[in-house]
């Protein structure tokens with residue numbers, strides 16, 4: 649089976665590329681390196697000892713996209729080419745809606761034109777807004793997103809739902825990621841946020857390495873065991889394996905939605921403590937005011953993915969911390 653990965657050189661795309669190649673899938677990657685770089689492609693080849701087709705262009709370029717479908721017999725598409733910085737999405741809503749929503753439409757139209765109907769979409773737990781209760785199941789209410797990034801995910805989910813209603817021969821899988829962290833155990837691929845990171849783990853790693861001075865813990869007065877925000881952190885390799893399991897599910901038409909999380913919630917201070925224990929590095933932190941738009945607690949009920957995909961997260965928090973740290977160390981050495 650030949651799988652097209654748009655944004656396949658990015659953080660989650662590159663890890664999924666590795667898992668697919670290792671499992672014997674053929675892949676084609678499209679990426680414009682707007683949030684990644686060429687070295688990632690070599691790293692994927694080095695880890696897997698396998699080769700693949702690569703096209704460098706913006707996935708919204710319909711002509712070039714059509715050429716990819718003409719040159720390759722694509723069986724399924726996984727769309728990783730979304731912009732994902734929450735703060736930036738508030739500053740640049742048009743860019744976000746254009747890239748994420750219009751891009752998805754162009755991709756789906758092209759798939760339709762070439763008769764390719766298996767599609768996996770990277771969605772996010774952000775579509776649940778501020779959840780009424782945890783753990784969050786796939787039936788939990790969606791909506792109440794507070795930024796264009798989150799709203800773009802919700803809009804694409806709606807488009808996919810309508811598309812399936814119009815033609816039930818599509819095989820669509822929506823994966824709602826919780827908080828992906830960690831890196832491949834080789835240390836050759838990982839997360840590379842540009843500028844100062846917004847997300848917790850990349851920030852912690854840079855404080856531990858001395859690149860940033862101190863972590864601000866955004867609020868310690870939430871209704872959680874230690875007052876800091878609780879999230880469901882999932883190792884990016886587990887998440888990538890989830891995509892492969894979803895691909896296997898797509899041999900039957902349908903519209904499927906799965907939470908990909910561990911089902912465990914950890915606070916900001918739990919993460920700091922586990923990071924220190926796993927790496928032996930000190931993480932300096934201070935308590936700071938709450939961050940706008942943050943919620944107290946968010947973690948998945950991942951039982952549907954286990955029952956229907958036979959998938960569950962295997963890597964624990966120490967693995968996530970150690971692999972995040974290992975990646976940065978390896979990068980410094982190279």
Ligand code: UD1
Pocket residue numbers: 734735772773774798826827828846847848849851863864865866867876877878879916939940941942
């Ligand atoms: C964020 C996004 C979410 C997106 C997800 C991708 C926001 C409001 N939400 O989720 O839409 O899908 O990333 O992974 O940005 N924290 C600190 N100090 C920091 C950074 C974070 O205390 O410097 C805390 C946060 O308050 C939160 C937890 O760490 O309690 C996790 O934050 P983060 O990694 O940014 O993820 P989310 O906010 O869950």
